[in-house]
Amino acid sequence: MSQTQTITHQPEFETLWGHPKPLWMLFMAEFWERFAFYGIRWALTLYIVAQFYAGNASGEGDASRYYGAYLALVYATAIFGGYVADRIIGYQRSILLGAVVMSIGLFMIMVPSLDVFLLGLAVIVVGNGLFKPNISSLVGQLYKQGDDRRDRGFTIFYMGINLGGMLSPLLTGWLASEIFGTPQHQNYKAVFGAAGVGMILSTIWFYIGRKQLKGIGMMPEDKPAGKMLAYVIAGVVVAVPVVYFLMAGMGAQTLAWVLGVLFVIVAGMLLLEGKQNGRIQMHRVCALLLLFGFNVTFWMFFEQAGSSFNFLAQNLVNRDIFADGSFIFPTGWFQSVNSLAIILFAPVISAIWYFTSKRKMEPTIPFKFGLGLLGNALGFLVLMFALTQLVDGNGLIPLWPLVLCYVLQSIGELCLSPIGLSMVTKLAPVRYVGLAMGAWFLSVATGNNLSGILAGEISGETGMTIESALAGFSFSFYLLLGAGIVLLVISPLINKLMHGVK
Template sequence: MTAESKSPTLEPVPPMNGDPPAFGDLMGHPRPLWMLFMTEFWERFAFYGMRWALVLYIVAQFYGGEASGQGDASRTYGAYLALVYAAAIFGGYVADRLLGYQRSVLVGAAVMAAGLFLVAVPNHTVFEIGLATVIIGNGLFKPIISTLVGKVYTQRDERRDSGFTIFYMGINLGAMVAPLLTGWLADKVFGTPEIPAYKVVFIASGVGMLISMAWFWIGRGALNGVGAPPPGAENPMRIVLVALGAIVAIPVAYFLLAIGAQALAWILGVMFIALAVLLLVEGIREGKVQRDRVIAMLIIFLFNVLFWCFFEQAGSSFTFLADEIVNRQFGSWTFPTAWFQSVNSVAIIVLAPVLAWLWVKMGRINPSIPRKFGLGLLFNGSAFLLLMFALSTLVSDAGKIPFWTLFMVYVLQSVGELCLSPIGLSMVTKLAPVRLVGFGMGGWFLSTGIGNNLSGIFAGLVSGEGGMTVASAEHAYTMGFWILTAFGVVLFLIAPLVSKLMHGVK
């Protein structure tokens, strides 16, 4: 048993507003953590099961396999991811004020499953309606399941960061298994490596989402009322009204997908400003300390945008890089492109317990939240440095770079992700105003979404008009290295100021 799974001895403290009921421990953490862990496992199975195939499917199905479709596929992918996370703002509000967290998770799961099955229909309009449906469902589900993790710990429980890191392992277990299974189904069972059966990928993902919904439905009693509807919101008719609202919202998401990534970037920027104002108003209402904490959280959100802009090349430009420029041959066997999507998850699963243990073991010298974010940016930058090196000096006569280089790019990005993403989830539950924790979590996912939309725009530049080349990739990834490194250093320099604004939150 690792150090983070042992219950720390805590001094008795007065109960704080919003503290959960006392839960029994399982492996050193509150029992509901493990139910939420498996719910998220299956949701991430669904999400990542389709992720690797999305840009390849768009090019194959709607562009006849022509490389000229890569730019549009990347921008569609980035806009889809952006809206998935942006929808979390409204999902957080619905959960906080209308439905409660438990019912929001269940409604969101049902809507997501419907969308995944629609994506499998080989018609461009229906395909994008399916993506829009997944967007709306994920908005109701994603920020809320993370918020529930924070709510099963007391405000002063030192296990919170460790618990979020363990929860993050559930995310990555699902993300690891999904490409392996759906890639095998697409290539070996229902198709061939030359003509994968992408529709099967989307159907399998829909089945995974149904399992996630059933798991939460059966296990939600373990929460002992945490996440139940707020007072006055118990009426079941609210579920019907939210479901109807989701149906109305789907055409809006479809429109936002259709307007293009550049226009969407402006809309998301306005949404972020509006969210920041609302959080600041609530923070000011609660006093100077809460106001400063909101300011610190918003500063971190801005650096989060930058991290995900480059990290999410994994599902767009890195996919085309793997498919066309990476040497995947091992004798007579070809490493499937889909399996690269599992490298990140394997690295997270291997390294997450190490970092979870390390954060606890370091105790008082544990790096501050902003410095952990700075490390995330620098590790992400080191991945692009490796690509710079490979594309400038290791290209073979056949125009390929070695397999190990892209493999290690995913590993380096995973270390950066561990320094940043689970810590960010925990940060929001500690810095957001108590009445708007779900809304604050929506803000975290909106900042991630803005980064994802920019990732699609950036990936479109990597591919250019005629498809990716060694020269276009080297030029773009060099730019990525310098941007990430510069802003990582800036965050390290301003970390003391940001920590001061947090007023003791670690």
């Protein structure tokens, strides 16, 4: 029995600022989890090169591939976390167990050993798989079917994600560069420790606040609680070395095939369930899978932020804020630009959707996805301009093109990512909402893994150069532009398959 079947009626929630009160509890739990996630995200590739390659630029390619594989597995394991919540221990216990496991992994990566570091990343991956898809699914379950507040609720939730994502790099970037007054890579243990504390706060916040959910996300009633939880904990212990092997032993290229096969299997399960629920549900699953494909393309290029964009910022951007060199913009602070842009522009984009909806002119979900791809493309166009026209005598580009690239990508993200989370809860078969949310994150995972492979190619064997960056970012622009145009053209067909879902 799935979680959606254990609740016989939709609970009535008190509202706060027009939305169910539990939304704000989930908002803060996600805030602290994202604080932890983004606290280490900006630092991973730079730390790997500094700590394990003695700062040699030849390590950039390996660091990017490790990062891409890690990020891919963070999202790929969501497919299993969604299934565990749907079928075995419920959403609430999955979230709490995942939070505890992630906390352990974040403290493990403080140890300056490559093997322990990668094992710690594997622990984080497994914990995130239990946490991430299920807290998003709970947001969708707060609203009745057809409630037009759902999209706006997910946008608010998305702002919680990005508030944590904005503040975390600012704090951890400062910790790494200033607090001890020593070379930055020696201070990463403070970065990783701060992220671990953030994850502990997320655990405590959700544990205390889960009573507000009024039974949503509880353990399926036909399952023995202790026995099922023990099985899942045993599964976590088995999964960690498997993830370690996929990330450290198998390599990003092989992992791409593994993710592809996994996606085919999950797509088959969703299609079979759709077929059993009739023609309309089958069509909706087909629309879902088509948009998942375009989602892969978006994240393949968007997630250059933690790899090639990091090396661009560190090596090829003039980060001197003042002419006398008295303040150098920390590399980690670039990672806050995306989240700050989300916070600033999310109300604007939400207002646009509301304004157009009232006039029956709101773009369809596929059209919004197409706009997201084009926004991502424009970011790379700015970098192409900078790398061809703005390189100074020291081989550096100004700071502002990279900042503007992040802003344009963020606007594209707002047209796609929160809409995608809401879309899954609307189009997925009722019994497999958690599994479908996991499939959404699996498509993100595939894009993230490809992003690491691409970033590794951009850096090559000798590290990133102006020429290699221009070639890689030009390829990114043209592919995103083409994908965005194709999606805008076929959006009426996909919308027809959705049978009235808005």
